[in-house]
Amino acid sequence: MAEAPWITIIGLTEDGPEGLAPASARALAEAEIIMGPKRHLGLLPEDGRQRIEWPVPFAEGIEVLAGLRGRQVAVLVSGDPFWxxxxxxxxxxxxxEDWRAFPAPSAFSLAAARMAWPLEEVLCIGLHAAPLARLRRELSAGLRAIVLLRDGAAVADLATFVEAQGFGDSILTVCEALGGPRERVQRCDVATAQAGGFTAPVCVALEVAGEGAAIPRASGLPDEMFETDGVMTKRPVRALTLSALAPRAGEHLWDLGGGSGSIAVEWALAHPRCSASVVELREDRVALIRANAERFGVDRIGVHQGDTLAMLDSLPAPHAVFVGGGLSDALLDRLTVLPPGTRLVANGVTLEAEALLATAQERHGGELMRIDLAHAKPLGAKRAWAQAYPVAQWNVVL
Known part of the structure; x- marks a missing residue:
């Protein structure tokens, strides 16, 4: 028979033990040791049992907890420990078999109840340990979001961030210490929220309004949304390239010869669990790639400066690979021995690159496509087509 769990994770609201369900209250009463953040420990009356404050950084607390094996330990957390x-x-x-959990209502549930918002229609996002920029991909007029924040000062930071994206008409309902005697709920405009004066624990029910630009959901974002030195995969070709790369949730991309990083950014925007490794030789373009990743709030992009071939062995295994620059026989030889199922897309503009891709397609199969684009431009008093350089694209599943 398996031994009973020795760790009990107990979700608390700001009501402390008074708000616990009967099963949670019994588990807390049976514990020999109580471990948790200072604020949570302070919600419990002193009863002589050993108390251990969870250290910072958080990972050190796991080591402390491991050293308590053989004792009955109650670990106090906020609300639902798995949200x-x-x-x-x-x-x-x-x-x-070492642990069990008793959740309490989460801050999301409590805030939704105060706002009368159906949770299934609300974006719930934790930014207490993540950059505010992660919210950028979601911002659009009419969005309702409940945002967890690290402390009271972060409310002003959130208001400033939302305003900077063009949504200065947004309303922030600041929810402090929900579910306890210190609960305070204040409806604020951006300017009032920027004035501060809020305390933790805190979350914000955000109603987004304004003329800011929402990030389109389709592949092929407008070129002007990116910082660039002019070297980037332009919008129509980028849309075709992303379609060929076919990002799926949780997949990893190699973007080789990253330029401005537009392919990697759009790959990461496809799903919150998509990630990318970008390799770029030039230092100035590495800075552009990082700036674009920050601009769009995608923090699952690793940027590596150096020679592409020299970098490949140090990168996480890819599900898909895009070659936007630095195409060579040696690089294609290296990429075509990646594991079966890897999707490979390579674009080339020069005759030499086109010849390489034609040879690769003959050897390895896949689809070879030539993309010819022209844009209408003035020609004297009239207009004419201005032809862009054709792009050869090879797309193969290895």
Whole structure:
């Protein structure tokens, strides 16, 4: 018979033990040791049992907890431990038979109840340990979001960020200490929120309004949304390239010869769990790639400066590969021995690159396509077609 769990994760609201369900209250009463952040420990009356304050950084607390094996330990957390909570880290660090969890209403649930917002229609996002820029991809007029923040000062930071994206007419309902005697709910405009004066624990029910630009969901974002030195995969070709790369949730991309990083950015925007490794030789373009990743709030992009061939062995294994620059026989030889199922897309503009791609397609199959684009431009008093350089694109599943 398996041993009973020795770790009990107990979700608290700001009501402290008074708000616990009967099963949670019994588990807390049976614990020999109580471990949690200072604020959570302060919600409990002193009863002589050993208390351990969870250290910062958080990972050090896992080591402390491991040293308590053989004792009955109650770990106090906020609300639901598996919704932006400590449950993930604890469950990964210990075997399933070592722990059990008793959730309480999350801050999302409490805030939705105060706002009368159906949770299934609301974006719930934890930014207490993530950059505010992660919200950028979601911002659009009419969005309702409940945002967890690290402290009271972050409310002003959120208001400033939203205003900077062109949504200065937004309303922020600041929810402090929900579910407890210190609960305070204030509806603010951006200017009032920027004035500060809020305290943790805090979340914001955000109603987005303004004339800011929402990020389109289709592939092929407008070129002007990116910072660039002129070297980038332009919008129509980028849309075709992303279609060929076919990003799926949780997949990793190699973007080789990153330029401005537009392919990697759009790949990462396709799903929050998509990630990318970008390799670029030039230092100035590495800075552009990082700036664009920050602009769009995609933080799952690793940027590497150096020679592409020299970098490949140090990168996480890809599900898809895009070659936008630095095409060579040696690079194609290296890429075509990647594991079966890897999707490979390579674009070339020069005759030499086109010849390489034609040879690769003959050897390895796939689709070879030539993309010819022309734009209408003035020609004296009239207009005429201005032909762009044709792009050869090879697309293959290895």
């Amino acid at each position: 932006y909570g400590a449950g993930r880290a604890i469950s990964r660090a210990f075997a399933a």
